Amino acid sequence: MCMLSKLSNRELVKLIKQKCIPPLLPKFHKGQSGGRVCIIGGCEDYTGAPYFSANATALVGCDLTHVVCEQNAATVIKSYSPNLMVHPYLKADGQGSEMGKIKSLLSRIHVVVIGPGLGRDASMLDAVKRIIGHLLTEHGGEIPIVIDADALYLVSQDKEVRETLAKFPQGRIILTPNVVEFKRLYDAVVTNESTAEAPEAANNDENLQGYEIAQRMNCVVIQKGLQDKIFSPAGKNELLVNEQTGSNKRVGGQGDTLTGTIACMLSFSRAMFDFKLCGDPSAGEGPHLRWVDYAMLSCYAGCSITRECAHQAFKATGRAMQTTDLNDRVGQVYHKLFE
Structure with missing residues (x-):
């Protein structure tokens, strides 16, 4: 086993x-x-987030990038780029989402991102809950899911969703919380689950907190911040810390670029590990890796790309930096780092 x-x-x-x-x-x-790759999110009020996630996925090198969004968001997202395939299958305000069409699409997908621009409409969140259940029961949990934004809110609020996610194979679920979302997740997953007989379950060490979430949810957790900390469910000593220089300016949408880059890297990893595109991955040179190692490396790569994009964008534009400034640099930064 390789200790990353x-x-x-x-x-x-x-x-x-x-x-x-x-x-x-x-x-x-x-x-x-x-x-x-399929990005699930985007409502009438938030159309930029799913676009930034999907566009980053495409720029890293994904062949086919889909967006499943709320019907009122679809035309807007389509207008941003003809390179993305946009499907208005989600419905808000008590209307039923087109689950048959969503399930048919997911049968052809290698990686799913859930959350960018999702919003908190009850009908939309219910559809996401059903999608997660479908990916577990019908696909054996093998399709990795990157969860961000309001999908993380759903995870923190719904115990049934947390229990479903914990049943996925190790490392197939990626959670990407910021500081506020991290605390909310920890409170839901650890603090609120603690009993009076075990008060020591909660602690103030962020590294231990991250591992506890990862271990209890059987998932990879990326705590975004000054450093990006990537926690593995396989052990508390398997923490990766990405300290590449980023940007002093934070903009809305930067996390969406991250989810997109991670999703494409996970898709690449599936081609190598699951689909054995280049033969048995354990037979080549270098250390033998488990799937959870591939997932950790994919997350590290996504963090590296996003941080370097932010660094270059801030250097060029300063306080005027917008998400488009870093998102548009994804392809050239990927080439610089990994080609």
């Missing part, structure tokens, strides 16, 4: 290149090497 936490940034980048990224070869068909 003992590797330097340079060694981690080298391992990502070696193990996680499939080659581009003439024999591969569309969707085979670059993969297929």
Whole structure:
């Protein structure tokens, strides 16, 4: 077993290149090497977030990028880019979402992102809950899910959703909380589950808190902040910390760029690990990796890309930096870091 936490940034980048990224070869068909990703989110009020996530996915190298959104958001998101496939299958205000169409689409998808621009409409959140259940029962939990924004709110508020997510195979669920979302998750997953007989379950050590969430939810947790801390459910000593220089300016949508880059890297990793695009991954050079290691490396790569994009954008624009400034740099930064 490879202990990723003992590797330097340079060694981690080298391992990502070696193990996680499939080659581009003439024999591969569309969707085979670059993969297929679906972003679930986007409501009438929030159309930028799913676009930024999907656009980042496409710019890293995803072959087919879909957005499933609320019907009033679809035309707006379509107007942002003709490169994305946008499906108005989610419904708000008590209307039933088109679950049959959603399930049919998900049968062709390699990675799912849930949350960007989702909002907190009860009908939308109920649809997300049903989608998570479907991915577990019908697909065995093998399709990785990156959860962010209001989908994290749902996780913190709904115990049934937390219990469903915890049943996925180890490392197939990625949670991406900011500081506020992290505290909300910890309170829901650990503090509120503690009993009077076990008050020591709660603690004030953020690293232990992150591991406790990861371990109890059987998922990877990325705590976004000055450093990006990536917690593994496999052990508290398997923490990865990404300290690459980012930006002194924070903008709304930066987290959506992160979810998109992670999603594409997970799709790449599935091509190598699950689909064995280049043969048995355990037979090649380098250390033998479990799926949870691939997931951790994919998250580290996504953090590296996003932080470097923010660094370049801030250097060029300063206080005027917007999400488009960093999002549009995703492709060139990926090339710089991993090609």
